[in-house]
Amino acid sequence: MPRTLGVCYYPEHWPEAQWATDAARMRDTGLTWVRIGEFAWSLMEPAPGTYDWDWLDRAVETLGNAVLKVVMGTPTATPPRWMLDKLPDMLAVDAQGRPRRFGSRRHYDFSHPGYREECRRIARAMGERYGRNPHVAAWQIDNEYDCHDTTLSYSDAARLGFRNWLAQKYQSPDALNRAWGNVFWSMQYDAFDQIDLPNLTVTEPNPAHVMDFRRYSSDQVVAFNRVQVDALRPLTDAPLIHNYMGRTLTFDHYRVGADLDIAAWDSYPIGFLSDRIEGTKKEKQTFLRQGHPDNQAFHHDLYRAVGKGRLWVMEQQPGPVNWAPYNPAPLPGMARLWAWEAFAHGAEAVCYFRWRQAPFAQEQLHAGLLRPDSQPAPALAEAAQVAEEIAQMPDLDQATGNVALIFDYESAWAWDTQPQGADFEMFRLAFAAYRALRRAGLSVDILPPDTGDLSPYKLVLAPGLMTLSDPLRAALATYHGIALVGPRSDLKTRDMAIPMPMGPHLPDTDVTVTLVESLPPSDRIRLQGGGAFRHWFEHLEGTAPVHLSTKDGRPAIMGGDHLRYLAGWPDDATFDGIIGGLCDAAGLPTLQMPDGLRVRDTATMRFLFNYGMTPVDWNGTTIPAAGVHWEARP
Amino acid sequence: MPRTLGVCYYPEHWPEAQWATDAARMRDTGLTWVRIGEFAWSLMEPAPGTYDWDWLDRAVETLGNAVLKVVMGTPTATPPRWMLDKLPDMLAVDAQGRPRRFGSRRHYDFSHPGYREECRRIARAMGERYGRNPHVAAWQIDNEYDCHDTTLSYSDAARLGFRNWLAQKYQSPDALNRAWGNVFWSMQYDAFDQIDLPNLTVTEPNPAHVMDFRRYSSDQVVAFNRVQVDALRPLTDAPLIHNYMGRTLTFDHYRVGADLDIAAWDSYPIGFLSDRIEGTKKEKQTFLRQGHPDNQAFHHDLYRAVGKGRLWVMEQQPGPVNWAPYNPAPLPGMARLWAWEAFAHGAEAVCYFRWRQAPFAQEQLHAGLLRPDSQPAPALAEAAQVAEEIAQMPDLDQATGNVALIFDYESAWAWDTQPQGADFEMFRLAFAAYRALRRAGLSVDILPPDTGDLSPYKLVLAPGLMTLSDPLRAALATYHGIALVGPRSDLKTRDMAIPMPMGPHLPDTDVTVTLVESLPPSDRIRLQGGGAFRHWFEHLEGTAPVHLSTKDGRPAIMGGDHLRYLAGWPDDATFDGIIGGLCDAAGLPTLQMPDGLRVRDTATMRFLFNYGMTPVDWNGTTIPAAGVHWEARP
Amino acid sequence: MPRTLGVCYYPEHWPEAQWATDAARMRDTGLTWVRIGEFAWSLMEPAPGTYDWDWLDRAVETLGNAVLKVVMGTPTATPPRWMLDKLPDMLAVDAQGRPRRFGSRRHYDFSHPGYREECRRIARAMGERYGRNPHVAAWQIDNEYDCHDTTLSYSDAARLGFRNWLAQKYQSPDALNRAWGNVFWSMQYDAFDQIDLPNLTVTEPNPAHVMDFRRYSSDQVVAFNRVQVDALRPLTDAPLIHNYMGRTLTFDHYRVGADLDIAAWDSYPIGFLSDRIEGTKKEKQTFLRQGHPDNQAFHHDLYRAVGKGRLWVMEQQPGPVNWAPYNPAPLPGMARLWAWEAFAHGAEAVCYFRWRQAPFAQEQLHAGLLRPDSQPAPALAEAAQVAEEIAQMPDLDQATGNVALIFDYESAWAWDTQPQGADFEMFRLAFAAYRALRRAGLSVDILPPDTGDLSPYKLVLAPGLMTLSDPLRAALATYHGIALVGPRSDLKTRDMAIPMPMGPHLPDTDVTVTLVESLPPSDRIRLQGGGAFRHWFEHLEGTAPVHLSTKDGRPAIMGGDHLRYLAGWPDDATFDGIIGGLCDAAGLPTLQMPDGLRVRDTATMRFLFNYGMTPVDWNGTTIPAAGVHWEARP
Numbered sequence A, B, C: 001m002p003r004t005l006g007v008c009y010y011p012e013h014w015p016e017a018q019w020a021t022d023a024a025r026m027r028d029t030g031l032t033w034v035r036i037g038e039f040a041w042s043l044m045e046p047a048p049g050t051y052d053w054d055w056l057d058r059a060v061e062t063l064g065n066a067v068l069k070v071v072m073g074t075p076t077a078t079p080p081r082w083m084l085d086k087l088p089d090m091l092a093v094d095a096q097g098r099p100r101r102f103g104s105r106r107h108y109d110f111s112h113p114g115y116r117e118e119c120r121r122i123a124r125a126m127g128e129r130y131g132r133n134p135h136v137a138a139w140q141i142d143n144e145y146d147c148h149d150t151t152l153s154y155s156d157a158a159r160l161g162f163r164n165w166l167a168q169k170y171q172s173p174d175a176l177n178r179a180w181g182n183v184f185w186s187m188q189y190d191a192f193d194q195i196d197l198p199n200l201t202v203t204e205p206n207p208a209h210v211m212d213f214r215r216y217s218s219d220q221v222v223a224f225n226r227v228q229v230d231a232l233r234p235l236t237d238a239p240l241i242h243n244y245m246g247r248t249l250t251f252d253h254y255r256v257g258a259d260l261d262i263a264a265w266d267s268y269p270i271g272f273l274s275d276r277i278e279g280t281k282k283e284k285q286t287f288l289r290q291g292h293p294d295n296q297a298f299h300h301d302l303y304r305a306v307g308k309g310r311l312w313v314m315e316q317q318p319g320p321v322n323w324a325p326y327n328p329a330p331l332p333g334m335a336r337l338w339a340w341e342a343f344a345h346g347a348e349a350v351c352y353f354r355w356r357q358a359p360f361a362q363e364q365l366h367a368g369l370l371r372p373d374s375q376p377a378p379a380l381a382e383a384a385q386v387a388e389e390i391a392q393m394p395d396l397d398q399a400t401g402n403v404a405l406i407f408d409y410e411s412a413w414a415w416d417t418q419p420q421g422a423d424f425e426m427f428r429l430a431f432a433a434y435r436a437l438r439r440a441g442l443s444v445d446i447l448p449p450d451t452g453d454l455s456p457y458k459l460v461l462a463p464g465l466m467t468l469s470d471p472l473r474a475a476l477a478t479y480h481g482i483a484l485v486g487p488r489s490d491l492k493t494r495d496m497a498i499p500m501p502m503g504p505h506l507p508d509t510d511v512t513v514t515l516v517e518s519l520p521p522s523d524r525i526r527l528q529g530g531g532a533f534r535h536w537f538e539h540l541e542g543t544a545p546v547h548l549s550t551k552d553g554r555p556a557i558m559g560g561d562h563l564r565y566l567a568g569w570p571d572d573a574t575f576d577g578i579i580g581g582l583c584d585a586a587g588l589p590t591l592q593m594p595d596g597l598r599v600r601d602t603a604t605m606r607f608l609f610n611y612g613m614t615p616v617d618w619n620g621t622t623i624p625a626a627g628v629h630w631e632a633r634p
């Protein structure tokens, strides 16, 4: 698979006279792809039913003439103002009951049938116009689903849709009452149309109620996306893509991904470190201008799974952004490092956001490859360097790694619904496990929860999976590597209840979680031989062998040679010890990674990325701050 | 008075086939009481006016056959979904104006006349069915008034009710305008129906307006409760009980208690430490698995007063709960300790919540005496041990203590209405005084604010009482012990104004508060001889003798031999010194309590409770962590 | 200009029999002014159209007979309850869409045309009654515009007004779309009545949209004030005044001030330190009972500019207030110090708030010169001392200082609209610059952003001015002192876009800001020779000389001898060094100020104010804590 670079471009922001110059500079920088169109509905259709394609035809032609390939975006994340006159109730409603109004973007409700029809119409119209255009080589549908917390809506459309969804799922109110346990607190319903959305209840709503609403809401994203897929498929052979965001967990990306050809994501390492990644004060300061050294890798690996192997970065941060709490500039070299890291993790294309910083509107302080006055911004030269380096390096093939991490969206909702400890989120646990694997120098594959074959892997981690799927349980039953399941795995039914007999139900492994404890930050459960659990601890019973105990003699890890259950949330050093022991047992070699350095192996090459602020030595090679090093894979 | 144990049970959660086994196990554990019914309205009355008592008859009979006594709960905290079709406006409305919707519990407005009628109806129907049932030996009305902040509602029903209440109280708008001081800021009303609830004003509303709304809201709880009392009284001779919550101050418990026979409360020591008790970081960590060592005692003493001497614990935490910010498991032994502490403070019954952990719905992660799979949870054995110990010990009689603390709900509202310092609450001051008394090894009685006889006590504290009642003022005038009044006592009229002449108006004691200061956490007022006031300081004038001064020579305690006024909020060590001095003067012996150890004297016995994490020595006896020790009272 | 003292008085709060005694005591205290009337609408007009002036006539006469001069306040900040029956939609609406209800004060919407008419009517009626009354010597219009965040309203009246305002400004939707850059995210409007207020959008609204709403909202305050000015001007020759609040930046005070004769402000040093001034923990504790030592001075200097040289303090804190998070009492002497400081900064009158503490309603815990029982509160003697001291000292004339700071309200809105870093506010930067000047012992003039003559000053600072005005740019072009412009100055067009070519556009100074960075609190950009930038850093390019560089060699200050651009936000010590260097270059002598001591020079006198808690030595003179010292200006 060749590696390519690209850029996001908004011809509508600039005088048409400038387009050809821009295109020539893009080509000269070594770019292959140009994404356009995804916010331009008001220009494509200035009045309801009145299309204006001329400007877009010329833009595509100008870019194509510069031998650039176009990624055409459907503009459904930004319906024009006139759409609200047609569909006044199309706005999402927040959990406080307030409509989320026009004036920015993503002002629509996934549940609204009328708006879905409008999306089908514009997608079809675009497909008809550009589906066979030789310069349009890929499509992006909508933009950043869930960005600005837009998956969950408490609108009338959502209420009606949810009731229908429940009726289809349960067929009778009694079945729903039984599944949810509504006998508790006299919550039984006599009819589906008595059921409300689970917001603004006096105290917490039934977790089964919330979970079904979360599933319903995820399904709406899948259905919304599918409408456009169905509209475009007959009209184009180009791959269909969506650009996901970082740490968005409110819909099942695997299911959206199943309808698409490639999973792209929008990578803003510095913005994400500032606004959505936990970290110590020291980490936040050390990586202020680089981003968290594991966050990009995690998302590359996750979205490679979502894309069934095909991964893009559709938007790559090139300089300071405008939307994070604080917006410093990247360390020189990071725009190159991030691109190479994406390639090392399997990306086919990395597109910088954006060609030129627009001097107006919401993102005027968001950098591009060019300054607003068309002078080069710092990242332009770094992009050009990457383009040259790509040209000189053979294609990279992803190897299937030796290590896998199971990651499940539905479990993330279950944690949200029932955190049991303030601020507990499944992502934090999964990311803690991922970081521990990375600190051991391992290259990780992330797998969906219905994975049925673990045989390629010597080590598999399955933390926080509320319910094990049947295929995964079957795969575990015959697995010959080492699987470490838990904590908080397989402790719930799909109805968000405690199963009977109590979980986990691990094949041939007699272990039961009898009680769970959530711990405040000040507390820890100390382990024999040092180390501790934080945040979470489960009381285990059963006849399975105990591999690790707490200091006061309670089981911390139980299970057999191949399948073990972890009873708590290890702190970082403890996770290192546990992973180290498992790798030794599994015959997996590990690496001692210097501070700030991260490694990624492809089929043939080993890549090293220095996220630190100072040079590090790697087997005699000095890798500078923000430096990338590659060598043949050992 | 004999001591008994019990448990909360939900037959409707379990197959009927299991009931008899459950009942037998309860009896074998040594339990006497089983509370049932309080959330089962939807099963008692599955459709409006259609009752189904059969299942409940059988449940009562099954329990009764096992020689268990039933506490029958009226289910008015959980009206069924069909109730909203009958009474669409029955929901409470939060301070932001949003209805608090169906889907959990306590979804009703205390002010709603229609819902009160429904409650009268179901209570009467239950009374008719079970009022003379030989197995039903007590009644619980509703469940945990105010839980989930449900006392205050900003609904139309509340608005209308409040206007009528004001009209009855003031008779004319002019009288109200004068009482409230509405001449300030042109706030006069011309008619009662111009008066709104005091939420969503531009800046703070008139404190007199707020106070009347707080009194009105409390009155609604009293009236709501009385409706069911009136319905049940003619139909049963069993005692009527309500189970209050911890640190709920929004209604006058004494007035609700006046209509009932026993005050019960729901004691969740670990949950409360996590979510509603201030404490240092160290205390929060030290007592993480035990609860605050004074909080249970305080509530036992308070609710003993509310119950006019009759106290129960209706729900006793047995293991981790699900609703606090963090939910660790209790230290082994605490389920026993908590029960014994309740008995030492006069409880007649302690009922664990709940028999078996339900695997579904909101509280599925809340432990019981049994696990969801019917295996014993850790607390079952501790309950059985308590039952055996009870059987072997003579009855305990409460002694009237030597020390009293006056505690007043209306003053708590006045502090809320006019804290003057961020986060100041009367409870914190009263609890600080209570803890100081406990550190001195004293057994405390809590008294209502209209107490007219202080003669049983050698020492009385009256902190934070905004207005002294006439009976209390009269009692103070002839008191021969030592009463320490203040700070912030008797400084307001009942109309929430500064009295003229300015307060306090202490009998034969010339002291006036001329000015009050609230202090940020960083500040303190140092006292002569060491120690300091925190949070609050009043400037005193008058001819009464000065007993203590600030370092710069201002009065800190003034008054005569029997009646003194305290000008500030002493820090813990200072409170110890003040209490020590008063006890010496009053001839009250004090104790040096080791860390974590607490004492409670009954008429004949002294009980010691080790809340600490390590054993302590008590006069040569080693009391282990979570240990209880008793000996003859010296 | 003579200096005078006064007091705020509410005859309507007290029995008429008391008025004459009060007046005599005021006169005996040495007071000149009595402000009355500003909250008494309900008594002036008890029913719609029914006026009652008799009581007010008598109050004026009683005060006048005691040779006191009356400041008559229009009562438009507190419309009576009946006004809502006339104008049910007159209430402002908060950003969450909730009407801000009756029950306190300032319950009106600046945009509401009906309410403006009511204000015109009452102002005219008062003017007709008292405009020529010999005792009424000044007028106050309304009270504390914007207090309780009342400038911005999201009401229907505001929505309609905003649309009309936009239509007048832009004339066509296309012009607006172009100016705002609505092509971004398909936000174009087809008609002005499609435009909503910029609240409750899905993510941030267009900053140009927000800025126009901020300008519109400020204009409404100006227009609202002008209605009363126009009503009163023909009816009186007395000066018209408004009493502004501290750190209120939501409307353009210069424009309101342009219609008035005097700018007054309400100075609550201790309350403001607690609730609206940033400070280190140490500063908050050190100045707890004195207020921030630069905040009063800053506002005096600012409002002297707003008043075109005429400054009053209309409300001066005399003791503890009731509305701040914590409300300690002032250090003895502060009520005198604050008054003298105001005089030193040019105040003609200082009026204490209030004569007597009212024992009822919202501010019952807000001190006055008298206690509620008419006994002297501590500040009464201090006021009397100031009155004596005034009588013994010659008049003070303000000198134009040597140093100026440009302060611009519109820029403050631009920072709010686009802070780029969490919690960044222009006020903080301007105040940091002001404090640095004060630490150097300089007396500062604050100038509006359209200042066209800088020639009186040797040094001018212009931090954070988003757009330089034409007059200011022209003044800078010919300036012969040293002007330090930036950071974040002249980087935006009036349409809130990045200008092309990029800014700043400094006369004859080739410097361009190519990129901005916002920094978290943990980060800093170190400078050569020590010191650092915090919060903010701009990348500079150009051929102008570099005066200061970062440690890694990037420009920190660039420009010529007279006009320089500052690229970041210096920390305090760094600001001291920069100011020191500029003063040396400008030939401005500086002072070494001891901790807590502040200096202010008038034309002939030098004043020193000791804000510290301990005495300080000043050239051999010991100035006690809370002490004031004056000497001939050197």
Ligand SMILES: [Zn+2]
Residues within 6 Å of the ligand: A061, A064, A065, A135
């Ligand atoms: Zn072509």
Ligand SMILES: [Zn+2]
Residues within 6 Å of the ligand: B061, B064, B065, B135
């Ligand atoms: Zn029976």
Ligand SMILES: [Zn+2]
Residues within 6 Å of the ligand: C061, C064, C065, C135
């Ligand atoms: Zn006269």
